[in-house]
Amino acid sequence: MFTGIVEEAGRVIKAEPMADRIRLTVEAEKCGRGVKKGDSVAVNGCCLTIVGLRPRGRKRVLEFDLLQETWRRTNLQHTPPGGLVNLERSLRADSLMGGHFVTGHIDGVGRVKRWERAGQDWVLDIQAPREVMRYVVFKGSIAVDGISLTVAEVLRGGFRIWIIPHTYEVTALRERRAGDAVNLEADLIGKYVEKLLKQMDLPKR
Numbered sequence: 112m113f114t115g116i117v118e119e120a121g122r123v124i125k126a127e128p129m130a131d132r133i134r135l136t137v138e139a140e141k142c143g144r145g146v147k148k149g150d151s152v153a154v155n156g157c158c159l160t161i162v163g164l165r166p167r168g169r170k171r172v173l174e175f176d177l178l179q180e181t182w183r184r185t186n187l188q189h190t191p192p193g194g195l196v197n198l199e200r201s202l203r204a205d206s207l208m209g210g211h212f213v214t215g216h217i218d219g220v221g222r223v224k225r226w227e228r229a230g231q232d233w234v235l236d237i238q239a240p241r242e243v244m245r246y247v248v249f250k251g252s253i254a255v256d257g258i259s260l261t262v263a264e265v266l267r268g269g270f271r272i273w274i275i276p277h278t279y280e281v282t283a284l285r286e287r288r289a290g291d292a293v294n295l296e297a298d299l300i301g302k303y304v305e306k307l308l309k310q311m312d313l314p315k316r
């Protein structure tokens with residue numbers, strides 16, 4: 112479980128295809144501290160398990176194994192060596208809850224339609240698949256590449272988000288361009304509400 116409060120933007124060293132998986136290697140600083148093999152880290156919002164860990168100067172190198180299914184269904188396949196990825200260590204029970212509950216299970220991949228500066232802030236329009244849009248509501252929460260964000264406007268086939276300078280500076284969003292893919296995870300609450308409503312519609316026996 113995560114909060115969507117990105118701790119740092121790590122840098123991809125390489126993504127190495129193997130027989131039945133992809134070995135993703137990422138250089139991190141803050142997220143390399145206090146972790147061990149077997150721990151979970153959200154990488155662009157995708158919950159991955161550390162399978163390798165080694166020092167690299169003042170930083171640490173984290174290795175993750177991705178199933179082919181995960182590789183195909185996330186934007187990690189589009190991140191080149193040297194590219195940035197958002198990193199967040201898993202939520203501690205004694206941590207502040209600054210964002211919203213994020214599971215690290217990607218619901219779909221969206222596309223950046225508009226990404227430009229507006230005054231001191233940035234405006235981000237994302238085209239999203241139908242399976243994600245069914246849970247998107249005005250002022251609701253959504254995770255974009257693992258970042259907990261608030262929906263500013265629901266658009267036809269997508270949504271708009273306003274990005275403050277701090278979020279722009281500390282996340283991989285600063286590398287995004289129009290047309291880029293982004294990982295999306297809808298708010299967990301909406302999924303439970305939908306399930307409960309469906310159960311209530313079941314015929315009584």
